[in-house]
Amino acid sequence: MSFSTLKLSPLILNAIDDLGYSKPTAIQKQAIPVILSGKDVIAAAQTGTGKTASYVLPLLLQLNIRYKDTNQKLRGKRIRALILVPTRELAVQVETSISEYGKYLNISSMAMYGGVDIQEQKQRLIWGVDIIVATPGRLLDMIHQRALHFDELDMLVLDEADRMLDMGFIDDINNVIERLPEQRQNLLFSATMSEAVRGLAKRTIDKPVEITIKADQANKPKIQQWLVTVDKTDKSALLSHLIKTFDWQQALIFIETKHGAAKLVSQLEKRGISAENIHSGRAQDIRESILNNFKSGKIKFLVATGIAARGIDIGDLTRVVNYDLPGKVDDYIHRIGRTGRAGAEGEAVSLVSKDNFRELCAIESRLGHIIERKEIAEFPVKKIVPISILNFQPKNARSKSIGFKPSNAKTKSATNSITGESKRPKFKSPWPVK
Numbered sequence: 001m002s003f004s005t006l007k008l009s010p011l012i013l014n015a016i017d018d019l020g021y022s023k024p025t026a027i028q029k030q031a032i033p034v035i036l037s038g039k040d041v042i043a044a045a046q047t048g049t050g051k052t053a054s055y056v057l058p059l060l061l062q063l064n065i066r067y068k069d070t071n072q073k074l075r076g077k078r079i080r081a082l083i084l085v086p087t088r089e090l091a092v093q094v095e096t097s098i099s100e101y102g103k104y105l106n107i108s109s110m111a112m113y114g115g116v117d118i119q120e121q122k123q124r125l126i127w128g129v130d131i132i133v134a135t136p137g138r139l140l141d142m143i144h145q146r147a148l149h150f151d152e153l154d155m156l157v158l159d160e161a162d163r164m165l166d167m168g169f170i171d172d173i174n175n176v177i178e179r180l181p182e183q184r185q186n187l188l189f190s191a192t193m194s195e196a197v198r199g200l201a202k203r204t205i206d207k208p209v210e211i212t213i214k215a216d217q218a219n220k221p222k223i224q225q226w227l228v229t230v231d232k233t234d235k236s237a238l239l240s241h242l243i244k245t246f247d248w249q250q251a252l253i254f255i256e257t258k259h260g261a262a263k264l265v266s267q268l269e270k271r272g273i274s275a276e277n278i279h280s281g282r283a284q285d286i287r288e289s290i291l292n293n294f295k296s297g298k299i300k301f302l303v304a305t306g307i308a309a310r311g312i313d314i315g316d317l318t319r320v321v322n323y324d325l326p327g328k329v330d331d332y333i334h335r336i337g338r339t340g341r342a343g344a345e346g347e348a349v350s351l352v353s354k355d356n357f358r359e360l361c362a363i364e365s366r367l368g369h370i371i372e373r374k375e376i377a378e379f380p381v382k383k384i385v386p387i388s389i390l391n392f393q394p395k396n397a398r399s400k401s402i403g404f405k406p407s408n409a410k411t412k413s414a415t416n417s418i419t420g421e422s423k424r425p426k427f428k429s430p431w432p433v434k
């Protein structure tokens with residue numbers, strides 16, 4: 001199937017062609033026709049599947065037909081489409097995609113996020129902007145300052161809805177939605193379809209078309225996952241060793257804390273490896289310049305805290321490293337989804353110490369398989385990390401009381417087409433996984 005069968009306009013097809021996309025991805029094939037038909041959509045789609053284009057392309061086409069072809073002017077402080085995203089980085093990234101896909105159209109767009117001067121963004125709103133990609137906090141500021149009105153809005157997109165809920169934006173989102181015109185098209189994209197996401201969808205969207213992608217090899221990311229067990233105190237030395245021994249040219253390295261990020265960079269630099277770190281405590285312009293340098297290859301190793309790393313889209317990122325395993329399984333899935341995008345191959349490496357065992361159990365249970373372990377002879381481990389018990393059946397009463405049910409890892413199970421993870425019932429850890 002080619003893009004031309006999707007009934008997009010020649011101007012959009014030319015822009016896609018310039019980007020070198022030869023055929024639509026699975027989510028694009030399914031979502032674009034439904035969105036063009038004007039229906040509401042909820043879609044389970046992870047970053048890396050081409051989900052941004054799956055809503056931006058039909059959105060651009062609809063706005064172009066409705067307003068640009070008919071020369072209808074937009075009033076000041078008005079917008080026609082609102083895309084809500086969890087982070088500044090994702091706002092910038094989605095807006096860049098809009099500019100690329102819409103480069104032959106006369107449609108204006110703007111990324112709106114906090115941490116930068118509000119005046120400039122207000123000034124642009126005064127003339128009216130067709131599409132705004134916003135984080136909830138800054139958007140509410142604008143609303144409260146009466147810098148933005150929604151009476152001409154046609155479309156709402158909630159992107160990475162699960163992450164917005166994880167980050168505690170539910171009240172802000174509800175607050176924004178209450179102010180939107182009732183007549184509008186709603187699109188919700190989420191990497192995971194948790195109860196909370198379904199609840200949000202139910203309140204916001206009336207009878208949506210639900211899109212799930214059939215499992216097949218073609219749309220399964222090719223991510224090779226492996227781990228090294230290591231004593232906690234050896235982690236930074238091991239990472240330096242891996243970088244040098246395997247001659248890694250690039251890695252996005254996830255770490256839990258801001259302080260840890262800065263410390264790791266100095267430890268790497270002491271071993272002759274130049275790296276940078278990015279976290280929510282750094283100024284926005286610095287974060288953007290570091291990201292651009294990482295994308296262009298000037299910075300080879302970027303140490304990032306989870307929140308800062310959310311939304312980073314580097315077309316050909318070859319490797320992510322979990323220096324710390326995340327407390328939530330969904331975060332692991334999101335992180336490894338940074339690599340192996342749009343059919344490219346990727347590698348996800350985790351450094352696991354004994355105190356990460358419960359997180360490891362939860363991750364491997366969700367994946368439905370044990371992650372390959374590699375031994376590094378130079379780093380013998382004193383505190384052995386046990387092999388996860390995927391079929392663990394707790395004997396004590398406490399575990400029973402939290403409703404733990406053993407899962408059968410060997411059962412042939414349906415797999416999620418996007419993440420390649422098992423769709424078995426979620427593993428419920430007998431421990432309080434953070």
Ligand code: AMP
Pocket residue numbers: 020021022023024025028046047048049050051052053313314315341342
């Ligand atoms: P997304 O899932 O929207 O974050 O997109 C992931 C990456 O895939 C981005 O770098 C896009 O530029 C790229 N991409 C999106 N659609 C296609 C396509 N049809 N063919 C090739 N690459 C694509």
